[in-house]
Amino acid sequence: MIDDEATRSNVIEAADRLFYSRGIQAVGMDAVRNEAGISLKKLYSAFGSKDVLLNEVLHYRGRQWDDGIAAASAAARTPRDKLLAIYDFLNGWFRQDDFRGCAFINSFGELGSISPEIAKAAREQKSSFQRYVSSLVAEAGGPPSLAAQLAILAEGAQTTAAISGTPDAAAHARAAAVTLIDAALPVSGAA
Amino acid sequence: MIDDEATRSNVIEAADRLFYSRGIQAVGMDAVRNEAGISLKKLYSAFGSKDVLLNEVLHYRGRQWDDGIAAASAAARTPRDKLLAIYDFLNGWFRQDDFRGCAFINSFGELGSISPEIAKAAREQKSSFQRYVSSLVAEAGGPPSLAAQLAILAEGAQTTAAISGTPDAAAHARAAAVTLIDAALPVSGAA
DNA sequence: TACACTAGAGAACGTTCGTTCTCAGCGCAA
DNA sequence: TTGCGCTGAGAACGAACGTTCTCTAGTGTA
Known part of the structure; x- marks a missing residue:
């Protein structure tokens, strides 16, 4: 057809x-x-089956996330700005009416322990995001530990925003990211 | 009886x-x-009913968390060290065999959208933790935004450790916390 | 018109689950 | 001993769910 x-x-x-x-x-x-x-x-x-459908839904979600991050970082020039664009993207997402947290974190919490497929999908999604952050950090000349820290901030912002019901966590995470980046990178963007 | x-x-x-x-x-x-x-x-x-039981289980979990944090911070002297003790506590927790992430985050992801009671329990647990962090930050002379940032780090470490299956996130979060605290507090512990 | 074929609507089936009910056994007072 | 209340084990019940099956209506073709 x-x-x-x-x-x-x-x-x-x-x-x-x-x-x-x-x-x-x-x-x-x-x-x-x-x-x-x-x-x-x-x-x-x-x-x-439902399992197969769920698997495809999770892959679809993953692509949505990747596209959203890519779109948000498109306007940024420097790696530093691309990193910060992540938190701006989160800020917009948290403000959407249907925001209910990260689908992968939710799915992992619900079924991760009894469905290896779901656990794997969540793990792959998160490690893919960490690779993305790592590549930007490397491009900016920062150490790998900075990438891990920035990724943790993004994850924490998502759960905090979901549970608290407010989008404030995005701005807090962004401010923390600025501090961490400035501390880790020798020369910040200060003209 | x-x-x-x-x-x-x-x-x-x-x-x-x-x-x-x-x-x-x-x-x-x-x-x-x-x-x-x-x-x-x-x-x-x-x-x-199961709902009632679940409610009590969540309260029990909340007490467990509070007790664990209290025990971990007991050895610390300064507010700064008590704040960092949070991440040491997480480190030990992440290394336990049965670690599967934060029960409140998991429960919220599974049932938060269809059970107001669970959503409320998660919200209260997280806001209680944020109050605890805020009080320590205030005691240390830091701004409220630092407390929000440190709490986000703790949340992110929990989900990252759960999904990745490794305890590394605790150390990363701790290092980030040190950087954020040092940047926010005028005088760090440097003798 | 007759016939094969397709597709949709939903009934049906087997399982699981939350919750309640039944029944047999046991201690105990008189 | 007899009656009574309590308890545990698990059967029973009604609902929900994943999945399959049936029936019917329609369509295109010879």
């Missing part, structure tokens, strides 16, 4: 909305079917 | 072990009953 791909992404986006907003186990395949507007038969012929 | 209180804490500790290691929805009341070694009838007469 021509719309095979369209059907798949339609289902993935629908499932993502539901899983992210209500949790994975709390959302039945029937709800996914309703949200996507297709039949159960088609749903199961496109994705063999 | 004399052992009423003993029964309750026995059940709470058993449920805590199971909920923490496998997740909440993945653990049935039957498993709790087996782990606690009591009858279903007694389980339900002591706690009216």
